[in-house]
Structures are given as C-alpha cells and as structure tokens.
Amino acid sequence: xxxxxxxxxxxxxxxxxxxxxxxxxxxxxxxxxxxLKAYIKFLKKLENERLVWVFTPMDKVEDKITDKIKSIFxxxxxxxxxxxxxxxxxxxxxxxxxxxxxLKDSLDNLITxxxxxxx
Amino acid sequence: xxxxxxxxxxxxxxxxxxxxxxxxxxVGVVEKNSDGVVVASGLSQAxxxxxxxxxxxxxxxxxxxxxxxxxxxxxxGGEKITEGNKVKTTGKILSIMASExxxxxxISPLGDPLDGKPGIRAGKSMxxxxxxxxxxxxxxxxxxxxxxxxLIDAIIPIGRGQRELIIGDRGLGKTxxxxxxxxxxxxxxxSKLKPVICIYVAIGQKQSTVAQVIExxxxxxxxxxxxxxxxxxxxxxxxxxxxxxxxxxxxxxxMEKGEDVLIIYDDLSKHAWAYRxxxxxxRRPAGREAYPxxxxxxxxxxxxxxxxxxxxxxxxxITALPIVETQANxxxxxxxxxxxxxxxxxxxxxxxxxxxxxxxxxSIGNSVSRVGGAAQTPAIKSAAGKMRxxxxxxxxxxxxxQFGSELDQATLxxxxxGKRMTEILKQPQYQPMPESLQVLSIWxxxxxxxxxxxxxxxxxxxxxYHTYTERNHPDIIRTVETGEKLTEDIIKKMGKATDEFKKxxxx
Numbered sequence: 001x002x003x004x005x006x007x008x009x010x011x012x013x014x015x016x017x018x019x020x021x022x023x024x025x026x027x028x029x030x031x032x033x034x035x036l037k038a039y040i041k042f043l044k045k046l047e048n049e050r051l052v053w054v055f056t057p058m059d060k061v062e063d064k065i066t067d068k069i070k071s072i073f074x075x076x077x078x079x080x081x082x083x084x085x086x087x088x089x090x091x092x093x094x095x096x097x098x099x100x101x102x103l104k105d106s107l108d109n110l111i112t113x114x115x116x117x118x119x
Numbered sequence: 120x121x122x123x124x125x126x127x128x129x130x131x132x133x134x135x136x137x138x139x140x141x142x143x144x145x146v147g148v149v150e151k152n153s154d155g156v157v158v159a160s161g162l163s164q165a166x167x168x169x170x171x172x173x174x175x176x177x178x179x180x181x182x183x184x185x186x187x188x189x190x191x192x193x194x195x196g197g198e199k200i201t202e203g204n205k206v207k208t209t210g211k212i213l214s215i216m217a218s219e220x221x222x223x224x225x226i227s228p229l230g231d232p233l234d235g236k237p238g239i240r241a242g243k244s245m246x247x248x249x250x251x252x253x254x255x256x257x258x259x260x261x262x263x264x265x266x267x268x269x270l271i272d273a274i275i276p277i278g279r280g281q282r283e284l285i286i287g288d289r290g291l292g293k294t295x296x297x298x299x300x301x302x303x304x305x306x307x308x309x310s311k312l313k314p315v316i317c318i319y320v321a322i323g324q325k326q327s328t329v330a331q332v333i334e335x336x337x338x339x340x341x342x343x344x345x346x347x348x349x350x351x352x353x354x355x356x357x358x359x360x361x362x363x364x365x366x367x368x369x370x371x372x373x374m375e376k377g378e379d380v381l382i383i384y385d386d387l388s389k390h391a392w393a394y395r396x397x398x399x400x401x402r403r404p405a406g407r408e409a410y411p412x413x414x415x416x417x418x419x420x421x422x423x424x425x426x427x428x429x430x431x432x433x434x435x436x437i438t439a440l441p442i443v444e445t446q447a448n449x450x451x452x453x454x455x456x457x458x459x460x461x462x463x464x465x466x467x468x469x470x471x472x473x474x475x476x477x478x479x480x481x482s483i484g485n486s487v488s489r490v491g492g493a494a495q496t497p498a499i500k501s502a503a504g505k506m507r508x509x510x511x512x513x514x515x516x517x518x519x520x521q522f523g524s525e526l527d528q529a530t531l532x533x534x535x536x537g538k539r540m541t542e543i544l545k546q547p548q549y550q551p552m553p554e555s556l557q558v559l560s561i562w563x564x565x566x567x568x569x570x571x572x573x574x575x576x577x578x579x580x581x582x583x584y585h586t587y588t589e590r591n592h593p594d595i596i597r598t599v600e601t602g603e604k605l606t607e608d609i610i611k612k613m614g615k616a617t618d619e620f621k622k623x624x625x626x
Contacts, residue, residue, distance in 0.1 A: 018279055040367075045160070095161070096161035096162060097142050097143060098144040098145075098146050099142075100141055100143070109142065110139070113133075114133065
C-alpha cells in the first residue's frame with residue numbers, strides 16, 4: 001500500500017468529523033507495522049487540523065473571548081489550556097500556525113531585538 | 120566614556136523602532152535528521168529558500184517542499200537537533216549584512232567573523248539568491264582588469280564584468296593566478312582606472328591552504344581591499360553550498376554603489392561536490408556522475424551575476440574568476456564542460472608545461488578570452504598583437520623539430536624566437552608586473568631585439584632592461600602607462616633605448 005493510499009484511508013476513518021472505531025478496526029487489520037505507523041501519523045495530523053489549542057494564563061476564559069474564538073474557527077474543536085508563563089494574553093495554536101497575543105512573546109521579541117542591535 | 124544619559128537615550132531610541140504587534144508563527148516538527156538535512160512536518164506556509172529557526176537556536180534553509188514535509192539544510196551541522204524538536208519559519212530569505220566594514224575581514228558565508236575580530240551586524244541586508252541584472256542594465260565589457268601576469272594580460276586579457284574560468288589539475292598554480300590578480304589590484308597612484316575591491320571565496324579548501332592565502336594577501340598588503348569568505352572542507356556541506364552566493368551578494372552591495380569588484384570562487388568543483396552531497400541526502404534524482412539535474416543552473420545563475428552595469432545603473436561591475444579542478448587534464452568532464460560553456464573564456468593550466476618549468480603553466484592553445492580583447496589597452500594590443508599566433512606556430516614547430524635535425528634558416532629563427540618568447544612569458548609567483556613593463560618586454564621580444572641574447576640570459580636581460588628604462592627613459596614608461604597606441608615616435612624611442620641597453624648588457 002502506498003503512502004497516498006494510507007493517507008486516503010486516514011481521511012476516511014472519520015464519520016461526522018469524529019473517529020469511527022469500526023472503520024479503524026477494519027483498516028488496522030489490513031496494515032503492516034510500518035504502514036500502521038504512517039496511518040497513525042496521518043490520523044494525528046488530521047486530528048490536529050480539526051483542533052485549535054488556546055493557551056491562557058487565566059483559570060477561566062471570558063465568554064466574550066470564547067465566542068470570538070468560536071466565530072473565527074467555526075468548524076473546529078477548541079481546547080483551552082492554562083499556561084501561567086504567558087503572563088497576560090493568549091496563544092492560539094491552529095495546526096502549524098501559532099498566533100501570539102501575549103506578554104511573554106512580546107518580551108521575548110524585545111530581548112531578541114535588543115540583542116541583535118547591540119551584538 | 121559614554122554617559123548614563125546617553126545610554127538611556129540610545130536605548131529609548133532603539134525601543135521606538137521595536138514593533139510589539141501580535142505575531143504569527145508557522146511551526147513544524149522535526150521528523151528526521153540525517154547528514155545535515157532535516158525533514159520536518161507542518162510549516163505549511165514555508166517557501167523555497169526561506170530561513171528557519173530550530174528551538175535550540177540553530178538556523179537552516181528550506182530546499183525542498185513536499186506535500187506533507189519540508190526538507191531543511193542546517194547551517195551548523197545539526198547534531199543537536201532531534202526528532203520532535205520544534206522549527207519555525209522566519210519569513211525571510213537568506214541574506215548577509217554587507218558594508219565597507221567587511222573589507223579586510225575573514226567571514227563565514229553567514230557573515231560571522233572567522234578572524235577573531237568583533238562581529239559585523241551593520242550594513243545593507245543582501246539576499247544570497249537574486250536574479251542577475253538584465254540586458255537593459257548591462258553594457259559590454261570595455262575596461263581592463265589587469266592581472267599583472269604578462270601572458271594573461273597580453274594574450275588572454277580579462278575585462279571588468281567578465282567571467283573567466285581558471286581550470287587545471289591540482290597543484291598547477293590556479294590559486295596562484297587568482298592571488299596574483301588580487302595583489303595586482305593594489306591601488307596605484309595616477310591610475311585612470313577605478314580601484315577594485317576583491318572577494319576571495321574559499322569553498323571546501325583545507326584550512327591550512329586558506330590560511331596560507333590570507334597570509335600571502337596580508338604580506339602583500341592586499342587585505343586592505345579584500346574580503347575572504349570561507350567555508351572550508353570541515354564545514355557542513357550547506358555552508359560550502361552557500362559560500363559563493365554569500366560572496367556574490369557582498370560583491371553586489373559594492374557594485375550597487377558603482378564600485379568594481381573582483382570575485383574569485385576557489386573552487387567550483389568542490390562547490391558542485393557539496394551540492395551533490397546535499398541533493399543526494401535530499402533524495403533528488405541523480406544524473407550524470409551522480410550530480411543533480413540542476414547542477415548547470417546552480418553555476419549559471421551564480422556566474423550570471425557577474426556583470427558590467429551601464430552608467431545609468433551606477434556603472435559598477437563584478438568580474439568573476441571561477442576556479443575548476445580537473446582530473447588528469449580532462450577538461451571534457453561534466454563540471455568543467457558546464458562551466459566552460461557558462462564563462463566568457465578559460466585559462467587552462469597544463470601539467471606538462473608546469474613540469475617543463477613554464478610557469479604560469481598556461482596552455483595558449485586551449486585558453487581563450489571571448490570578450491577581454493575589447494578591454495585591452497591599445498598599447499598592449501599593438502605590442503602583443505602577433506604574439507599569440509607566433510607562439511602557437513612555435514609550439515607546433517617545436518613538436519616537429521623533435522623528429523628531424525635538418526631545418527631551414529627561417530624555421531630555425533622562428534624556433535629561436537619562440538624559445539625567447541616562452542622565456543619572457545615566465546613569471547615568478549606573487550610578482551605581478553605593471554602593464555608598462557609588460558609592453559616593453561613583449562614589444563622587445565616580438566620585434567627580435569632578444570634574438571641575439573642567449574635563452575638562459577633572457578630573464579636577466581628582461582629585469583635589467585626594465586630597470587635601465589625606468590632609470591634612463593622615464594618618458595617612455597610614462598607614455599606607455601597611458602595605455603594609448605604605440606606611435607611611430609615612441610616606437611623609435613623604445614628601439615633606441617633598447618639598442619643602448621643591449622650594448623651595456625653585452626659587455
């Protein structure tokens with residue numbers, strides 16, 4: 001089985017945007033060890049594409065913000081994770097895109113800017 | 120001593136330029152790291168040639184974009200990059216900071232200092248990959264770039280903006296020609312020509328060899344106008360691949376200011392090896408001699424950046440002297456033929472000439488300069504006009520003369536003059552000669568003034584002849600220095616001076 005075919009199988013392992021255990025069971029019975037590894041990798045990638053991680057230093061995110069995030073990513077699952085390192089603000093991770101709206105990133109960038117200027 | 124207030128003011132000024140807007144990053148995950156090439160997933164927004172940064176601070180450049188993965192060459196070797204490490208795009212294409220401060224320095228292809236002096240961060244950011252100047256911006260080559268080597272300046276002249284290949288087996292003096300050319304660019308008083316900034320790019324060389332070259336340049340005072348870009352044999356293939364592009368990017372920054380630049384790529388065979396290594400690790404299809412299909416484009420896009428700009432675009436120029444090493448004098452191998460076809464001529468060094476004591480061991484028959492003739496000064500053109508033909512005839516006759524002893528007088532005379540011409544064209548290393556003296560020597564030998572001087576005394580005759588003319592006939596030197604065509608009057612004066620000297624010399 002080629003990588004392209006395995007990728008197609010991974011895409012078809014979802015029913016109503018959720019992993020279908022029945023389909024997965026049927027698929028994995030057909031795959032060898034190496035192919036299974038590739039299949040899991042593609043499943044993870046697809047799952048990641050459907051998920052948006054929101055990192056916040058607060059215990060609870062305001063409704064206003066959650067509503068806004070939902071409107072930006074209408075077809076995606078949104079997971080909130082507490083990260084006190086951010087100090088203030090948010091970090092939104094959508095698959096391989098990271099949007100930094102937090103103080104930690106601003107301070108890190110400031111350090112890099114000053115370092116580069118006075119190197 | 121800087122005052123505290125000044126430091127605070129400077130910091131405040133610097134902070135004003137800092138943008139604290141929200142940032143977007145495109146990140147990926149390292150899947151595989153093999154031989155300096157990293158395969159990463161993610162990075163969906165990355166573009167070809169983009170600079171990326173790993174979480175341990177190492178930097179790399181994207182060379183392959185696949186459906187699910189990107190391949191990155193790592194500049195630092197990448198031993199500490201492991202599977203699962205994060206990598207992010209920077210949105211920048213690879214560039215180098217170029218400024219006058221680089222002159223006299225030895226740097227890596229990324230602009231880091233290699234001479235133990237402070238780093239250079241100021242300057243103009245110049246992209247390593249750039250499309251060469253178009254036809255509208257260019258003008259034909261017409262200004263000479265004097266190498267100080269008689270044979271080259273007389274028979275295979277190089278013009279500013281030309282690409283002239285130096286090709287030959289190892290140990291025949293390819294680098295020596297390049298170094299001599301750099302040394303000869305030392306600014307001269309009363310010269311009508313613009314000074315030339317030199318860039319020596321060492322690719323895949325031994326560190327000891329590069330150190331020797333730098334030492335020689337320092338000794339000759341040539342580092343005052345030279346930049347050395349160095350990626351030695353011990354550096355990762357990625358750096359060796361980037362070195363010539365870094366060199367030409369620096370050259371372009373000077374050219375944009377209207378300066379003339381000479382760039383030496385020592386050598387492009389090793390550059391091709393480095394690119395072959397990277398391409399094989401990237402799993403690109405291998406072609407002839409296992410080189411990738413775009414090896415020709417790799418060198419043509421580099422050498423196309425050698426240019427003579429017209430006055431509207433500043434009038435600057437980049438002259439490129441790429442060096443290629445052959446195996447067993449075989450110029451028909453893949454890389455040599457590629458580069459011969461790209462360049463505007465080649466200087467071919469032959470081992471039998473070298474072993475026969477003819478140094479520089481330039482084979483006149485196989486060497487050519489396709490555009491340099493237009494850049495030659497009328498003075499040297501008129502003196503050396505018939506030399507190429509006479510030398511070629513001599514070399515053919517010399518081969519035939521080996522088989523028979525009975526030769527007519529005319530042939531014998533031709534052979535004798537050929538011997539003296541060959542002798543006159545010999546030149547020691549690191550002793551470039553001014554054009555005025557080159558004209559004197561060449562004019563004297565081609566006009567038969569040395570026919571009655573013994574072959575073994577030719578070199579002695581030449582050096583004493585130069586000293587005599589400089590001392591007793593400075594007007595001749597001054598006139599020839601102007602580069603104008605030798606008039607009847609000056610030829611008469613030269614003839615008279617030579618006859619006078621011959622009388623003294625024969626005593």
